[in-house]
Amino acid sequence: MNWDDIKVFLEIARSERLNIAAKRLAMDASTLSRRLHKLEEQLATKLFSRTTEGHVLTLDGEKLLQFARRMELNANQAFTHIKEHNPLDSGRVRIGVTEAFGSFFIAPHLGDFQEKYPNIEIELLHFARNIKISRNEADIAVAVDKPKNTSTIISKLCDYQLQLYAHPSYLTKVMGKIDLAQLASYRWISYVDNLLYTEQLAYLKDLNPNIKPHFQSTSITSQYSAIKSGLGIGILPCFLAEQDASLIKVCAEEVKLTRSLYLVTHPESKRLSHVNSVWQYLRALTEKHQRLLIPE
Structure with missing residues (x-):
């Protein structure tokens, strides 16, 4: 099985639309479709149901997603630790967050974080919906609703x-x-x-x-x-x-x-030092600025 085909599968599962996945992978949509069909032929099963709403994972697709995501996380973790001259707290961390909390609370305070962790790159992704941590849309989510997914790590961040x-x-x-x-x-x-x-x-x-x-x-x-x-x-x-x-x-x-906010991540992501450093920083940030969150 080709790892590149697994990456194609992962991106389609995250975006749920072939054209969006193609754009993210810088590939032609027809090429992406052929790669997906090839993977399905190799596995002798349908991984997605093609609907008007996009590509929806089948039961076999959901099973493959669990293993494929673990493969991706393990590979990323291995690359992070193997790179020469690469500090432990180094890499990119994507934070999926609401527009208000991301723009007016997290972003204004990232200067201090960057001074402490100069080798961690932050990406703030504003979502107007629930973030799918299980599909690797972000490394850490700041959620308004407490997720019901028992396979993720969930911790109340603040009121x-x-x-x-x-x-x-x-x-x-x-x-x-x-x-x-x-x-x-x-x-x-x-x-x-x-x-x-x-x-x-x-x-x-x-x-x-x-x-x-x-x-x-x-x-x-x-x-x-x-x-x-x-x-x-x-x-x-x-x-x-x-x-x-x-x-x-x-x-x-x-x-x-x-209202309340919750921190959410995948257990395998939490074990990465740079993800855990961002997680802990967000907790410290809300504790430090309690009066801004809930004025007296």
Whole structure:
């Protein structure tokens, strides 16, 4: 069996689409398809079901994925340790994370990490869905929902708070204050309801089911920008909004939402020194900046 064919299989399993896998491998899609068919012929089984949604692993495909991923991780670990003059804490670590936590909490604090671990390369991957650690989409995931996959290592990272924020220009339009009894009457900024990948982001349902947003976006950065422009009011993570002095926290005592984040990785990834160093750094980072996550 050709290792290159296994790499083709792994990439299709991760991306679930032939054209995306081809792009990542810098190969022609027709060539990729031929390689996959050749592998299936060698194994005398179908590894994927071809659907309108893409390539979905069959039961045999799921079995092969477990062994193929282990082969890949073992090979990567071997290369890391065998390289001459290569320090123990060295290599690339991909962190799959939400846009807000990645952009406004992790990224601003990576300078200290790079000073301590100059040979570790960080890649922040923003996902608007649950990250598939089992398919090697990332080395470490920071998840909003606690995964149910028992084959991964899962550890609670932290709690964080969300509150209601507005810009002074909008508050001027509503006579300088927000009336809790009239929440549905204000201009709201929020997520696109039918595109939410988790109910953890359905903040407005916790406040008032009658609220109908005037502006919606799948991007928290776009929501933040809209609130900052004075377009309306919205719920933002405190670790994001508290760093912007132009935003005003409204109904501070009455509106407080708490969510949790979880660290997730594969046991074989956790054994790699550079992955474990990033894991421990993320834990230390949240402990150090507790007041930013949950303001007093």
